Every structure is written in structure tokens, then in C-alpha cells.
Amino acid sequence: MPNYTIGTDAYEKVNDIVKSYGTKAVLIGGKTALAKAEHKIKSALTQDVFVIDSLWYGGNSTYENVSRLLQEESVQAAEILFAVGGGRVCDTVKVVGEKLAKPVFTFPTIGSNCSPVTAVCVIYTEAGEMHGLFFPSKPPVHAFIDTAIIAAAPDSYLWAGIGDALSKEIEATFSSRGDQLDHTDALGIQISKMCTERLLTYGTQALKDSAANRPSDAIQQVVSDIIVTTGLVSVLVINDYNSAMAHSFYYGTTVLEKMENYLHGASVSYGVLALLMMDQQTELFQRVYAFMKENKLPVCLADMHLNAQSDLEAILDKAMTTNDIVHVPYPITREMFQQAILAVEAYHAKQEKQQYTTIG
Numbered sequence: 001m002p003n004y005t006i007g008t009d010a011y012e013k014v015n016d017i018v019k020s021y022g023t024k025a026v027l028i029g030g031k032t033a034l035a036k037a038e039h040k041i042k043s044a045l046t047q048d049v050f051v052i053d054s055l056w057y058g059g060n061s062t063y064e065n066v067s068r069l070l071q072e073e074s075v076q077a078a079e080i081l082f083a084v085g086g087g088r089v090c091d092t093v094k095v096v097g098e099k100l101a102k103p104v105f106t107f108p109t110i111g112s113n114c115s116p117v118t119a120v121c122v123i124y125t126e127a128g129e130m131h132g133l134f135f136p137s138k139p140p141v142h143a144f145i146d147t148a149i150i151a152a153a154p155d156s157y158l159w160a161g162i163g164d165a166l167s168k169e170i171e172a173t174f175s176s177r178g179d180q181l182d183h184t185d186a187l188g189i190q191i192s193k194m195c196t197e198r199l200l201t202y203g204t205q206a207l208k209d210s211a212a213n214r215p216s217d218a219i220q221q222v223v224s225d226i227i228v229t230t231g232l233v234s235v236l237v238i239n240d241y242n243s244a245m246a247h248s249f250y251y252g253t254t255v256l257e258k259m260e261n262y263l264h265g266a267s268v269s270y271g272v273l274a275l276l277m278m279d280q281q282t283e284l285f286q287r288v289y290a291f292m293k294e295n296k297l298p299v300c301l302a303d304m305h306l307n308a309q310s311d312l313e314a315i316l317d318k319a320m321t322t323n324d325i326v327h328v329p330y331p332i333t334r335e336m337f338q339q340a341i342l343a344v345e346a347y348h349a350k351q352e353k354q355q356y357t358t359i360g
Contacts, residue, residue, distance in 0.1 A: 003142045007145075011043075015049055023050065028057050028083055061122060062126055082106075083104055086115075091122055094115075094139075098137060107143075108145055110154075118234040133239070150219065151216070162206070163272075166269050169192040169193055171272075175327055188233045198222070206221070246271030248320075266297060266304070274344055
């Protein structure tokens with residue numbers, strides 16, 4: 001199980017926690033992330049631990065970037081690896097750590113997903129399409145979650161992180177439905193049930209505080225949900241329960257060049273709506289839809305600059321090949337997937353029409 005420290009003073013614990021694993025650390029991160037966190041991390045270290053190098057991770061979690069980092073002399077010489085940045089940074093460094101049998105510590109600088117504490121890595125092709133999953137033998141040792149750095153990051157990352165975390169309880173309970181669960185899986189599914197309600201309760205205020213660069217209680221509650229709660233679920237349950245149709249939709253969108261820079265969690269959140277619609281969870285669908293609309297998460301394809309006529313076939317071609325919709329309580333056909341999306345679009349159109357009529 002991973003450990004974590006969260007708060008504006010999270011880095012104060014780094015030296016004492018890390019020193020028993022080695023003295024020579026290498027920082028691997030995104031350019032912006034390193035600019036924001038490197039000095040603060042180094043300032044927290046004493047003579048017990050020192051940084052021997054700071055490296056850019058390469059821009060995406062690809063095997064090509066992993067291979068390049070494996071050849072770096074400083075990475076080979078380091079005893080511990082510090083992953084500094086977002087999910088793709090953490091995934092890249094987790095693969096490097098696994099291949100070199102070196103402990104990984106994560107320093108998330110954005111609240112966008114649970115990668116800082118999970119034992120799964122999403123790998124992309126050089127073209128940006130989802131390639132597959134890599135499973136390290138264990139999660140990172142410890143995540144140091146500085147809420148001041150996260151609050152100061154662009155609001156879009158927390159926004160997308162909320163969208164991604166909305167999927168965890170809904171997908172986990174859906175994909176495990178009807179199964180006889182062993183203790184560990186059952187524990188993970190129970191933990192997942194902390195996700196949705198807390199996001200709906202604290203999410204709107206957290207986004208307001210993020211806009212004000214204010215590391216508030218709401219931000220800590222939401223970031224704990226995005227990184228820790230969902231991450232613990234991921235570590236505890238078998239991969240079959242880690243995702244479902246919402247992530248299949250996201251992976252479907254990765255085949256479209258125009259979606260290359262669209263944030264993962266936002267696409268996933270629309271997939272949540274499609275799943276809830278297909279599964280006829282009407283009351284929860286309406287609550288999640290209202291929350292997403294209030295916070296400008298995508299509630300229709302057009303919000304993502306997608307078009308049902310020109311884009312949906314390509315999305316479904318990829319989505320239907322993913323393993324995320326294999327272990328589910330009933331078969332999900334291409335027609336069911338498509339009809340669920342079209343039903344979300346119809347619901348949105350009806351809501352817009354009613355709002356226009358009311359205003360008029």
C-alpha cells in the first residue's frame with residue numbers, strides 16, 4: 001500500500017521519510033512542475049538526502065521516453081527516484097523505477113488523477129494514442145501532496161481531476177456488480193463509495209478556491225479524493241474493477257488528433273454520463289449532470305468540439321477494443337454504447353431547450 005502526506009507543509013516530511021531508502025535522488029518531471037517544485041523539494045532535504053540531477057521526463061508517458069531515461073547516467077546512479085508533476089510524469093517514472101528496481105516517490109503538482117499512488121501506468125504511442133497499460137509490482141512508496149502548489153496550478157487540472165474522480169465509484173461498483181468479492185476487492189469497492197458524494201459536496205467550492213490560488217479545506221478534501229481515495233481503490237481492486245465504459249470513451253477519443261491536448265479527466269466525465277444513462281441510473285445521472293454543467297465539465301459532445309456525425313464512429317471503433325468493457329455485469333454492444341451517447345445528447349438538448357424557454 002502507498003503512503004501519503006498532504007497539506008501546505010507536506011514537503012517538510014520528505015527528508016525523514018525518504019532517508020531510509022537511500023541518499024542519492026534524481027528528480028524527473030515536467031518542465032513547469034520542476035520550475036514550481038524543485039527548489040521547495042531541495043530546500044526540504046538535509047545532508048541525509050541530496051539531489052544528483054534534475055531531468056525532463058520527455059513530454060508523454062511513452063516507452064520511448066522510458067528507454068531514454070533508463071540510459072541516463074544519473075538515473076542509473078540514483079538510489080531513489082522523485083517523480084514531479086502530473087499523471088504522465090508519475091506513470092513514466094513508475095515504469096523506470098520498476099525496470100531498475102528503485103523506489104519511487106511522487107510529488108504531484110496538479111490534482112488531475114490518482115497516478116501518484118497507483119500501481120498502474122497508462123502508456124501512449126509517440127502519436128499520442130493510448131497504447132496500453134503497464135503494471136508495476138508495487139505502487140510508489142510515498143506521495144507528497146503539496147496543496148499550495150496544486151492550488152496555484154492552472155484551474156483546468158483540478159477541473160479535469162474532478163471529472164476523472166467522478167468515474168471511480170461509478171465504474172468500480174458497476175464493473176464489480178454481481179461478483180462474489182474477496183476481502184481486498186470488497187475493501188476497495190467500499191472505499192470507492194467515498195468518491196462521488198464528496199466531489200459533489202466540495203467540488204464547486206474547490207474550483208472557486210483554485211481560481212483564487214487558495215489552498216483551502218475544500219481543495220484538500222477534493223485533492224484527497226482525486227489522488228488518494230481513487231488511488232487506494234486502484235491499488236486494492238483487480239484491474240477489472242478499476243474502470244469501465246467511461247474510460248473506454250476516453251480511450252476512444254485519443255484516436256482523434258484534435259483531442260490530443262484535451263484533458264483526460266474531462267473526457268472521462270462525459271463517459272460517466274454515458275454509463276449512467278446506459279445503466280438507467282436516472283437519479284444519479286441527473287445529479288452528476290447538474291454538477292458537471294455548473295462547473296463547465298463537458299455535458300455534450302460539442303463541449304469537447306466533437307460531432308456525433310463525424311467523430312462518433314472513430315471513437316467507438318477504438319472504445320469497443322478496450323478491456324475496460326470486458327468485465328461488466330452485462331454485455332455492452334456497440335449499439336448500446338452509441339445509443340447511450342445519443343441519449344445523453346438528447347437529454348442535454350432538452351435541458352437547453354427548457355432553459356431557453358424559461359429565460360424567454
